[in-house]
Amino acid sequence: MPQQRLGPRPLPLHLSTALMTWASSESAWQLWKRESPSSKPAATAPEAVARLQQEVAALEARAGAGQFEQALHREIGRRMDRLAEGVLAYRRHPVRRRLETPPAAWQEGNTRLLDYGRTHASARKREARAVLVIPSLINHWEVLDLTAEKSLLRAMAAEGLRPYLVDWGTPDAEERKFDLTAYVARLERAASFVAKRARRAPMVMGYCMGGTLAVALAARRPRRVAKLALLAAPWDFHADKTGHAFLLSMGPMLAEMADKIGELPVDMLQILFWSLDPWLAVKKFGRFLGMDPASEPARDFVLLEDWLNEGAPLAGPTARDCLIGWYGDNLPGTGRWVVGGKRIVPSKIAKPALVMIPSGDRIVPPLSASALAEPRRGLKNATRLDLPLGHIGMMVSSRARETAWTPLIDWLKAP
Numbered sequence: 001m002p003q004q005r006l007g008p009r010p011l012p013l014h015l016s017t018a019l020m021t022w023a024s025s026e027s028a029w030q031l032w033k034r035e036s037p038s039s040k041p042a043a044t045a046p047e048a049v050a051r052l053q054q055e056v057a058a059l060e061a062r063a064g065a066g067q068f069e070q071a072l073h074r075e076i077g078r079r080m081d082r083l084a085e086g087v088l089a090y091r092r093h094p095v096r097r098r099l100e101t102p103p104a105a106w107q108e109g110n111t112r113l114l115d116y117g118r119t120h121a122s123a124r125k126r127e128a129r130a131v132l133v134i135p136s137l138i139n140h141w142e143v144l145d146l147t148a149e150k151s152l153l154r155a156m157a158a159e160g161l162r163p164y165l166v167d168w169g170t171p172d173a174e175e176r177k178f179d180l181t182a183y184v185a186r187l188e189r190a191a192s193f194v195a196k197r198a199r200r201a202p203m204v205m206g207y208c209m210g211g212t213l214a215v216a217l218a219a220r221r222p223r224r225v226a227k228l229a230l231l232a233a234p235w236d237f238h239a240d241k242t243g244h245a246f247l248l249s250m251g252p253m254l255a256e257m258a259d260k261i262g263e264l265p266v267d268m269l270q271i272l273f274w275s276l277d278p279w280l281a282v283k284k285f286g287r288f289l290g291m292d293p294a295s296e297p298a299r300d301f302v303l304l305e306d307w308l309n310e311g312a313p314l315a316g317p318t319a320r321d322c323l324i325g326w327y328g329d330n331l332p333g334t335g336r337w338v339v340g341g342k343r344i345v346p347s348k349i350a351k352p353a354l355v356m357i358p359s360g361d362r363i364v365p366p367l368s369a370s371a372l373a374e375p376r377r378g379l380k381n382a383t384r385l386d387l388p389l390g391h392i393g394m395m396v397s398s399r400a401r402e403t404a405w406t407p408l409i410d411w412l413k414a415p
Helices: 011-032 048-063 065-092 154-160 179-196 209-220 240-260 266-276 280-287 298-307 314-329 366-373 400-413
Strands: 103-110 111-115 129-134 161-167 205-208 226-230 353-358 382-387
Touching: 011 065, 011 280, 065 205, 065 298, 103 161, 111 179, 129 209, 129 298, 129 400, 154 400, 161 179, 161 298, 161 400, 179 209, 179 314, 205 209, 205 400, 209 226, 226 266, 226 400, 240 266, 240 314, 266 280, 280 298, 280 353, 353 366, 353 400, 366 382, 382 400
Parallel strands: 129 161, 129 205, 205 226, 226 353, 353 382
Antiparallel strands: 103 111, 111 161
16 A cells, blocks of 8 residues: 655645735734824835735725635635645555666665666776766755656766666664765765776766766876766855755754754754745645646646655754854855865866756755856866756756756767
């Protein structure tokens, strides 16, 4: 029997955000209607406030005594019902991700290398170039292989590349002690395995946080990296603070929590994503309710939402490294990030690099990712590619193949 869906996580937060905001409309109406003392225009009231008070009074007069109040209450109920129906429609949807996971070619702890060369004959040829693909530690890798049609990994294999995907899994007891240095060291061993198997250094592709880790891998082990493709990889964590104010303010407290319990739980990570757009769940589940449940857009919505809600907790020391070292102190962006005793300086990395920056990214601000393509402090031999897509859209949107996948694959295949 399929596992019960938990999303959108954390559900109480999404529901309370909507309810408190909509309910505040009733409270505001009580303050602004004519009989309320607060509705009387003060002599010193700004012109805009006085005009609004006049409009409220006119609205009340047109609606009739108590009529607007009742209509407002009904509308709040209608919106809450619609949100609840959208969530239930998602939770009850029969579709599940059915793609077969390729075999693991290598494993260490709960980390595996999935050999996507097995998915297409052209990727199994001797001349196929190996690509070590590194996803984020937070969300699982399935967004890179969501459906047969929306799979960057299978598209790479069909074009004669041999992707080896890092499946981080869920931290076990030992991995809960890992900091970023431990994870980079594991990547080094994975790269060594691929290099030995392919008889030459693999190209390395990193998505989101995986791209940041890929830079550290290239800095520490340049002989194990032939090329470096970075997709929406954060680097300068203070380049644009507007979208991450909540994370910056809550970072120390969350790091302390991770220290005490040994990990940063999935629901706490989801709260950080919620803070980027508190109304996103309300908007997207409203849209979902209007879709034909049997349609391809509805299927893709459900699969993507499953991916978003089925992440893994972050090991405690790694959470501290990210929350304090990256977001708090901006160690990568200021050239002070040290991994295993080595300072990670992009400008000293001479490998050919492709820096892909989605202009509509709300998770990794474009200014943060673009630091890796800057002339002075960025990668020495970088090609910058700006995309009119979002962070997730560069993987699964209708324009992803043409706008993001094709130029990426062409660059990887070029001599």
